[in-house]
Amino acid sequence: MPDPTPASAATMRAAVQHRYGPPSVLESSEVGVPRPDRGEVLVQVRAASVHPGDYFVMTGEPYVVRLAFGLRRPRHGIPGRDLAGVVEAVGTDATAIRPGEKVFGWSTAGALAEYASVPADRLVSVPADLSFVDAAAVPTSGMTALQAVRDIANVRPGQSVLVTGASGGVGSFAVQIAKAFGAEVTGVCSTRNVDMVRSLGADHVVDYTGTDFTRTGKRYDVILDNVESEPLAAVRRALTRYVAAGHTRGKVVITV
Numbered sequence: 001m002p003d004p005t006p007a008s009a010a011t012m013r014a015a016v017q018h019r020y021g022p023p024s025v026l027e028s029s030e031v032g033v034p035r036p037d038r039g040e041v042l043v044q045v046r047a048a049s050v051h052p053g054d055y056f057v058m059t060g061e062p063y064v065v066r067l068a069f070g071l072r073r074p075r076h077g078i079p080g081r082d083l084a085g086v087v088e089a090v091g092t093d094a095t096a097i098r099p100g101e102k103v104f105g106w107s108t109a110g111a112l113a114e115y116a117s118v119p120a121d122r123l124v125s126v127p128a129d130l131s132f133v134d135a136a137a138v139p140t141s142g143m144t145a146l147q148a149v150r151d152i153a154n155v156r157p158g159q160s161v162l163v164t165g166a167s168g169g170v171g172s173f174a175v176q177i178a179k180a181f182g183a184e185v186t187g188v189c190s191t192r193n194v195d196m197v198r199s200l201g202a203d204h205v206v207d208y209t210g211t212d213f214t215r216t217g218k219r220y221d222v223i224l225d226n227v228e229s230e231p232l233a234a235v236r237r238a239l240t241r242y243v244a245a246g247h248t249r250g251k252v253v254i255t256v
């Protein structure tokens with residue numbers, strides 16, 4: 001089996017954390033370039049993104065995350081998961097991807113580094129018109145929104161869908177996906193993001209700094225709640241079907 005580690009890059013710069021804590025636990029360090037296993041791909045990282053889950057893993061809070069990521073300290077010293085980049089080398093079983101290909105997806109062992117080793121089945125090609133930066137922003141937030149809109153809420157053409165946190169990571173994808181599924185979409189955000197949410201395709205935008213969507217008298221077929229700022233009892237006034245994407249309520253689905 002050929003050595004998948006490029007000789008010119010035996011070490012790399014990476015963000016490293018040796019303990020859980022605030023952002024100050026992160027150090028820029030020189031570490032070894034990961035060696036991809038048989039089914040993995042070594043990606044030269046051109047862009048990486050962070051989402052709330054990365055924050056939980058960095059801080060180790062809520063404590064339940066430590067069950068998955070290491071009880072006393074982070075099992076993977078390099079934080080981050082979502083990335084986009086260029087394939088540098090492939091393991092012997094990763095036959096569907098070739099060196100030089102532009103890819104994006106999920107690393108399981110750290111994305112905030114010059115190189116990351118990624119299971120081949122967690123990568124797809126970057127479309128020609130997408131930048132590395134935009135591609136790196138898609139994986140976890142886009143997939144969360146897709147699961148919520150398509151798989152959990154089962155959004156259908158003509159339904160009215162309200163998305164809270166419409167300017168955020170999950171919400172901005174949810175607005176676009178619900179619109180693509182033919183829904184009439186209302187996005188909830190703050191004043192500074194009203195134009196941005198409308199540009200994503202929202203038919204209506206509620207500025208939560210001036211309007212409480214639970215008190216407008218309007219009801220929605222689906223509410224996708226990325227913020228969970230309103231009590232469930234209040235949200236019930238405005239909904240038929242409720243899906244929470246956030247961590248506070250877990251994957252709550254309520255049909256009224």
Ligand SMILES: NC(=O)c1ccc[n+]([C@@H]2O[C@H](COP(=O)([O-])OP(=O)(O)OC[C@H]3O[C@@H](n4cnc5c(N)ncnc54)[C@H](OP(=O)(O)O)[C@@H]3O)[C@@H](O)[C@H]2O)c1
Nearest residue numbers: 051052140141165167168169170189190208229245246247
């Ligand atoms: N991103 C992911 O990959 C992911 C995956 C699984 C679960 N989650 C969970 O999903 C939730 C949202 O994550 P996110 O990544 O989308 O967060 P985010 O990027 O921080 O977005 C949250 C948005 O909420 C808006 N907001 C704040 N207060 C609001 C209010 N009272 N009413 C309506 N909108 C309000 C903010 O918009 P303004 O700036 O306009 O106020 C902000 O853009 C979190 O609980 C997270 O843990 C996220």
